[in-house]
Amino acid sequence: MTRQIIKKADSVLGLPTGDTPIGMYERLVGFYGQGILDFSPVTTFNLDEYYGLPIEHQKSFHRYMGKRLFSKVNIQRDNTYVPNGMTDSVKEECNQYEAEIKAHGGIDLMVLGIGVNGHIGFNEPGTPWDSCTRLVKLTEETRKREFVGLKDPPKKAITMGIKTIMRARKILLLVSGEEKAEAIKKTLEGPITNQVPSSILQLHPNLQIVLDEASAKSLSELSEVS
Ligand code: PGA
Numbered sequence: 001m002t003r004q005i006i007k008k009a010d011s012v013l014g015l016p017t018g019d020t021p022i023g024m025y026e027r028l029v030g031f032y033g034q035g036i037l038d039f040s041p042v043t044t045f046n047l048d049e050y051y052g053l054p055i056e057h058q059k060s061f062h063r064y065m066g067k068r069l070f071s072k073v074n075i076q077r078d079n080t081y082v083p084n085g086m087t088d089s090v091k092e093e094c095n096q097y098e099a100e101i102k103a104h105g106g107i108d109l110m111v112l113g114i115g116v117n118g119h120i121g122f123n124e125p126g127t128p129w130d131s132c133t134r135l136v137k138l139t140e141e142t143r144k145r146e147f148v149g150l151k152d153p154p155k156k157a158i159t160m161g162i163k164t165i166m167r168a169r170k171i172l173l174l175v176s177g178e179e180k181a182e183a184i185k186k187t188l189e190g191p192i193t194n195q196v197p198s199s200i201l202q203l204h205p206n207l208q209i210v211l212d213e214a215s216a217k218s219l220s221e222l223s224e225v226s
Contacts, residue, residue, distance in 0.1 A: 001172065002031055004109045010041040012101075014110030014165070015069075016121075017046070017061045020174045021113060025068040032073040039075035043104050045097075046082040047112070047121040048159035051135060053085055059147060060085070083133065083158035094133040094158060101164065110168035114175060117141060118183050118196035122159035125195045131161030162200055170206045173198075178214040185218040 001024060004011050015021075031037045046061055055062040062082050070080055081100055087093040101107060112120050117139065123131065124139050136159055147153030165171070175184050187198040188209075194200075201207055211219075 001028060001109065001111065002037060004170070005037050005039070005042060008108060009038065010043070011108045012043045012045070012104045012106065014107040014112075014160070014168055015044050015046050015065070016111050016113045016174075017048075017064045018113045020176050021111065022068065024111070024174065028069065029072045037073070039073040042075055043079040044075070044081065045101055045104075045107060045160075046080075047165075048157050049083040049085040050154040051085045051090075051156040051158055053154050055086065059150070085154075085158055087158075090135045090158065094135065097133045097158075097160075098164065107168040109170045109172060110165055111172045111174065112165065112198075112201075114173065114180060114183050114187060114198045115142065116145075116179055116183050118186055118198040120162070120165060120198050120201075122157040123162050123165075123197045125197060127162055127194055127197050129162050129166075129194060129200060132164050133158065133160050162194075162197060166200060166204060171201065171204050171208070173201060173207065173209045175209065175215040176212040178217065180215040181218040184211065184215050185220075189220060 028037065032039060046065060049061045053060050057063065065080065065082060070077065081097065083097055084093050114120055117125055119142070122136050122138060124136065124142065135156055137156055138154065143153045183198065186196045187201060190196060190199055192199045192202055
């Protein structure tokens, strides 16, 4: 990510939320503090946002991004895009999101995490490969995992589609923790099937993967994905 911004000052980045990328955001903020990175010409597009969850809610991705990155670096707020989960016109919001990505020349670097079921963004198992930004239903598993202890978690989210993600010029997949071991094995060594949405990444021409030891433990070999 740092190299990408240094190489192309006006990079267009696709960004994830969740536990895995927290360390990445801390490093970016650190590099900004040291004067290594300048975010003023950078544009970002977040992968997803819950539908019907107010921006100020502690679990909203707007709030996550504001807290972890946007308020801590010199990025221009007008250049930070996160789907509006409070919109009255979902279709328009989704079409507009795709149009903005296109108008910015596409995503240079898309950073992703994966779910234990192989979801990327909120593209759950069964998502068609040609999906774009749209409103999706969350699985019960995802709702329970993400909203422990919260009554009535959101049932839906707006997410970039598989096609939106695969169009990025470069993808960086971040995976950590033993609970992701099976998912990453299926992602890299299993058949390409939309029952494991992340398995499509095998076909991306410019994919880089960062794994910790725990998540890599089920891989038969640390092989190159060709
Ligand atoms: P996590 O989420 O980093 O919080 O595990 C990843 C995901 O579900 O995409």
